[in-house]
Structure formats: C-alpha cells, structure tokens
Amino acid sequence: MTRTQRTFLAVAAALAMGVAVAPLHPVLAEGITKVWGVVTDTQGKPLPKVKVNFEAVDVKKKVGPVTTNKDGKFFIAALDISVAKKWKVITDFPGYKTVKVHYEIIDSEKQDRGSGDVILGTKQEFPDLQFALPGDVGRNLVNFVMAKEADFAAAVQAERKKKEGGETTASAGAPSGAQPATPAVAAATPEPPKAGVEGLKKAKELADAGRHVEAIEGYKAYLAKDPTGNPAVYFYLGKSLFETGDDSGAAQAFSKGVELKPDMKWAHFFLGNVHLRQERFKEAAGEFEKEITLQPDFDKVWFQLGKAYVLGGEDDKAIAAFEKANTIDPTKSESYMELAAIYEKRKDKAKAEEMYQKVIAVDPGNAAAVFYNLGVHAWNENKDKEAVQAFQKAIEIDPKYAPAHKELARVLTRLQDFHGAVQHYQEYLKLNPQAPDAKEILDTIALLKG
Incomplete structure (x- = not known):
C-alpha cells in the first residue's frame, strides 16, 4: 500500500469517527456551536455511512464531511457560526436523495430560534439554517429522511400528503416513527405590525426572542411613519438584519442611524x-x-x-x-x-x-x-x-x-x-x-x- 493510499484511508476512517466532545462542560470559544442529527430511510431505519457537509451561505466556507455511525447519527462538536450566520446541512449518499429535513434550533434560553420540516424536490434545495448557541438546555437538531432514487418521487408525494393531512386534522398524536412535533411559533396568523410606541416595543420583544424576520417588519413599519424622530430604531433594525444575514441592509440601517445621530x-x-x-x-x-x-x-x-x-x-x-x-x-x-x-x-x-x-x-x-x-x-x-x-x-x-x-x-x-x-x-x-x-x-x- 502506498503512502498516499494509507493517508486517504486513514483520514477517511478518522473522519468517520466524528469530532469528540470535550468533557466537563469546556468553555467553547465565542461563536462555536454544536449540531447533531439522525439520517433514516422512509421506514425509519438508520442509514450509516452518510456524508454530512456544512456549507456556509454567501461565504465560501465548507466544514466536513462528518459521517453517520451505525445508528444513523452524526455530530459536529465545534461549528464556528461567527464566520457565517446561515448554513446549509447537506447529505451525500450514493443512490439516495433527501426527501425531508426536520430541524429544531433552540437557544440557551430555551427560545425557539426556528423549527420545522422542509420537503425537498428533485433539485435538492436544502434550507438555510441559522444555528444558535444551545448551552446546556438548547439544541441544534437536523434530521434527514432519505429514499433510494427509484423511490424518491413516491416518497416525496407521501410526505406531502402526510403534511397536508396534518394541517387539516387536530390530532395531537404523531404516528409511530414520525419526527418529533414541531413547536408552534404562533397559534394563528400574526397581526400586521403596528406603528408607534406599542409596535416598536413589540418588535423589540420579537427580536429578543430571536424572531428577527417579524421584528424587521415592525421596525420598518415604525420608520415608515416616523423616519427621523428616533434614530435608535435604525440601530435595532440593523441588528436584526445582521442576525438574518442581510449584511447590505444592516450596513444601510446602521449608517442611517449614525447619519441622524453621529454619537x-x-x-x-x-x-x-x-x-x-x-x-x-x-x-x-x-x-x-x-x-x-x-x-x-x-x-x-x-x-x-x-x-x-x-x-x-x-x-x-x-x-x-x-x-x-x-x-x-x-x-x-x-x-x-x-x-x-x-x-x-x-x-x-x-x-x-x-x-x-x-x-x-x-x-x-x-x-x-x-x-x-x-x-x-x-x-x-x-x-x-x-x-x-x-x-x-x-x-x-x-x-x-x-x-x-x-x-x-x-x-x-x-x-x-x-x-x-x-x-x-x-x-x-x-x-x-x-x-x-x-x-x-x-x-x-x-x-x-x-
């Protein structure tokens, strides 16, 4: 066996073992988080040896792959989310396609920063995920359901029917082997953002809860009514835009705030x-x-x-x-x-x-x-x-x-x-x-x- 072959095989074996977790609750660097999940087939059977890559959105950065173990589980102990706010988690398994992505992002304050299910089509457009710092009580969970290419279309159709059925029934129970229920963000369609002091207060509360997309709407509604009276609102808007990865919008908001209030x-x-x-x-x-x-x-x-x-x-x-x-x-x-x-x-x-x-x-x-x-x-x-x-x-x-x-x-x-x-x-x-x-x-x- 050549030296190059030994290197390739040994590195592949090392990567398959995943990244270890430092015991005794180590002090992770600021912006370092952990992500884990499970990859199964449509029957809930674990899929081992699936490669899982982490690709930053809007930045040329790729981490991985990590490889699922015999139980279909993968884990990355130190993902630096300071280099990019949004990430795609992408599966790679020859002969298979991803049918569904289930994600739960809960921060250290137990706030839901984004949870849901995404059914993928033939283009395999994986969702953009904004991971949190979970501390001891939160989690960054990303589960995948995959199907053989020959069964992919039928599996997608079945998932869509299942989703449509779930939206039209009030059943509290989930079928055996189903993904965990997604926490509800709101029981009903949120009201349009209100301008004025009340609306601004609500927008700040949404931002504090990590719901920046809704907060942005509130800030913009306030500024539409009063574009110069409260420069601090541009700062709040900039922070939420920054959190959602809209760097251009954030820069414009911060610059406008400084223009109105130089200090x-x-x-x-x-x-x-x-x-x-x-x-x-x-x-x-x-x-x-x-x-x-x-x-x-x-x-x-x-x-x-x-x-x-x-x-x-x-x-x-x-x-x-x-x-x-x-x-x-x-x-x-x-x-x-x-x-x-x-x-x-x-x-x-x-x-x-x-x-x-x-x-x-x-x-x-x-x-x-x-x-x-x-x-x-x-x-x-x-x-x-x-x-x-x-x-x-x-x-x-x-x-x-x-x-x-x-x-x-x-x-x-x-x-x-x-x-x-x-x-x-x-x-x-x-x-x-x-x-x-x-x-x-x-x-x-x-x-x-x-």
Missing part, C-alpha cells in the same frame, strides 16, 4: 462586524476605531479591532489592540490566545509561551479543555498546524486528557505523520479502553501501520 454608540461596532464578515478588513478596522472614540473602555471593541488588524495583515497594530483589551479585562483568555497565535507565526516561542501561561492562569481548572476546543476550531478551519499546537498544549497541561490524544492523531494523520498518529491513538485507547469507537480506531491504527 450613536455601538453602530460603528456592528458596521465593523459587517465588514469583517464580508472580509473587508481595512474598512472593519476603521469602524472599530470610530467606536473606540465613543467607547474607549470596552474590551470587546478593542478585541474586534485586533481581529480586523490581524486579518488585514497588520500584526503590530493587532498586538497593541489585544494588549489594550487585556488591560481592560485581564480575565478573558481570547486576547491572550490571539497574541499567542501572532507570536507563533513570528516564531517567538518565548512570547507565545508567556501568552499560553496567561491563558492557564485565567482558568487553570479548565485550561486543557480551552486548548482542546481551540484545536477543534482550527481543525474545522483546516488550519492543521494550529490544531496540532493547540492539542499538544492541552496534552501538556493534562497528559491524561484522552480526547486531545485522539484529535491530535487525526490531524497528524492528515499531515502524514503516521508514527505520531499511531502513538496518540494508542495513548487514547490506553486511557479509554472501553471507548465506543475503539474498534474503528484499532482499524485505523492497522491502516497507518500498513
């Missing part, structure tokens, strides 16, 4: 985030700089300014911004990690290690989990060298941290360091001999040894 706080901050998402890093930095003139003592503004500088290739300015963020609030680890990444890039190991030690000092009991999640984040971004550094740091802090050994082995496999990968897979099994994926890992080790 409006946070508008430049959100304009900067719009530019960041559109990869206009110089413009983003300019907006964050304007926000700092209004609010010089908010660490998160300095942090975002540092991010804009880094992405724009201005590392010296980024260092100054991150250091300022740390001066304002030295208890947050994110700025230290950004500084460590800059020093790693400069091959300044001493300064990088100094930053790592500050991360550990901020949260010593959870430091290994912090580095583990940073490694998962880097892996999902296809930044293999950064992932290796993070997983190695997690292991250095806690040599018995089994998940870090496994994930490091996966990255080393992709980098064709087969000897190192085998060592860490073996250490993982030594620490976790009853692991549910033990057989798959043993098979991967055999492939790596060739």
Whole structure:
C-alpha cells in the first residue's frame, strides 16, 4: 500500500469517527456551536455511512464531511457560526436523495430560534439554517429522511400528503416513527405590525426572542411613519438584519442611524462586524476605531479591532489592540490566545509561551479543555498546524486528557505523520479502553501501520 493510499484511508476512517466532545462542560470559544442529527430511510431505519457537509451561505466556507455511525447519527462538536450566520446541512449518499429535513434550533434560553420540516424536490434545495448557541438546555437538531432514487418521487408525494393531512386534522398524536412535533411559533396568523410606541416595543420583544424576520417588519413599519424622530430604531433594525444575514441592509440601517445621530454608540461596532464578515478588513478596522472614540473602555471593541488588524495583515497594530483589551479585562483568555497565535507565526516561542501561561492562569481548572476546543476550531478551519499546537498544549497541561490524544492523531494523520498518529491513538485507547469507537480506531491504527 502506498503512502498516499494509507493517508486517504486513514483520514477517511478518522473522519468517520466524528469530532469528540470535550468533557466537563469546556468553555467553547465565542461563536462555536454544536449540531447533531439522525439520517433514516422512509421506514425509519438508520442509514450509516452518510456524508454530512456544512456549507456556509454567501461565504465560501465548507466544514466536513462528518459521517453517520451505525445508528444513523452524526455530530459536529465545534461549528464556528461567527464566520457565517446561515448554513446549509447537506447529505451525500450514493443512490439516495433527501426527501425531508426536520430541524429544531433552540437557544440557551430555551427560545425557539426556528423549527420545522422542509420537503425537498428533485433539485435538492436544502434550507438555510441559522444555528444558535444551545448551552446546556438548547439544541441544534437536523434530521434527514432519505429514499433510494427509484423511490424518491413516491416518497416525496407521501410526505406531502402526510403534511397536508396534518394541517387539516387536530390530532395531537404523531404516528409511530414520525419526527418529533414541531413547536408552534404562533397559534394563528400574526397581526400586521403596528406603528408607534406599542409596535416598536413589540418588535423589540420579537427580536429578543430571536424572531428577527417579524421584528424587521415592525421596525420598518415604525420608520415608515416616523423616519427621523428616533434614530435608535435604525440601530435595532440593523441588528436584526445582521442576525438574518442581510449584511447590505444592516450596513444601510446602521449608517442611517449614525447619519441622524453621529454619537450613536455601538453602530460603528456592528458596521465593523459587517465588514469583517464580508472580509473587508481595512474598512472593519476603521469602524472599530470610530467606536473606540465613543467607547474607549470596552474590551470587546478593542478585541474586534485586533481581529480586523490581524486579518488585514497588520500584526503590530493587532498586538497593541489585544494588549489594550487585556488591560481592560485581564480575565478573558481570547486576547491572550490571539497574541499567542501572532507570536507563533513570528516564531517567538518565548512570547507565545508567556501568552499560553496567561491563558492557564485565567482558568487553570479548565485550561486543557480551552486548548482542546481551540484545536477543534482550527481543525474545522483546516488550519492543521494550529490544531496540532493547540492539542499538544492541552496534552501538556493534562497528559491524561484522552480526547486531545485522539484529535491530535487525526490531524497528524492528515499531515502524514503516521508514527505520531499511531502513538496518540494508542495513548487514547490506553486511557479509554472501553471507548465506543475503539474498534474503528484499532482499524485505523492497522491502516497507518500498513
């Protein structure tokens, strides 16, 4: 077996095992969420070995594939939703097509951010999903029903009849094997948005509940009646447009708010985030700089300014911004990690290690989990060298941290360091001999040894 064949087979096996979850409730980076689901056929039978990809909408970004296990389940532990607000979750299984997508998006406050069923046609147009940060009580659930291509048309017709029947009956029970009932967003068709103070209050309540599409209608109704009397409404409108992924509309709203009220706080901050998402890093930095003139003592503004500088290739300015963020609030680890990444890039190991030690000092009991999640984040971004550094740091802090050994082995496999990968897979099994994926890992080790 050639080296290339070994790499391909081992990476495929590693991907099939999915991404591990850091135990003991690790501190995930801001904007990192988890998504899980099940893929079945029309009879409810689990479909293993289905590839599931996550594709960002309006941004060239793809994560995956992850592969369903023998129970038809898939799981991604660290999806960075800060790079894109909307995602398509796409199944790939030769000889099959997706009939239906069922999704439930519940945030950490138990608010329904979007739930429903979408029946797909022959074009396989998967829905745009806006995932939430679920915390301990929420979820990002995406289930799929698939059918063989020969049976696809009949399966779609059956699902449509089932849906039509459900809409015309008041039955509270679901048939055996059916998807969980979708939480109702409203019992009746919502009333048209009311202009005025009452309508504005209602729109803000809708936005707070994550129902931004309805909130946008309310804000626009208010502004149609009074386009200049309350500049803050443009800010509220911009935030909801930003949440729905309408960057152009959001930028227009924030800009109008600033035009009417030049000292409006946070508008430049959100304009900067719009530019960041559109990869206009110089413009983003300019907006964050304007926000700092209004609010010089908010660490998160300095942090975002540092991010804009880094992405724009201005590392010296980024260092100054991150250091300022740390001066304002030295208890947050994110700025230290950004500084460590800059020093790693400069091959300044001493300064990088100094930053790592500050991360550990901020949260010593959870430091290994912090580095583990940073490694998962880097892996999902296809930044293999950064992932290796993070997983190695997690292991250095806690040599018995089994998940870090496994994930490091996966990255080393992709980098064709087969000897190192085998060592860490073996250490993982030594620490976790009853692991549910033990057989798959043993098979991967055999492939790596060739």
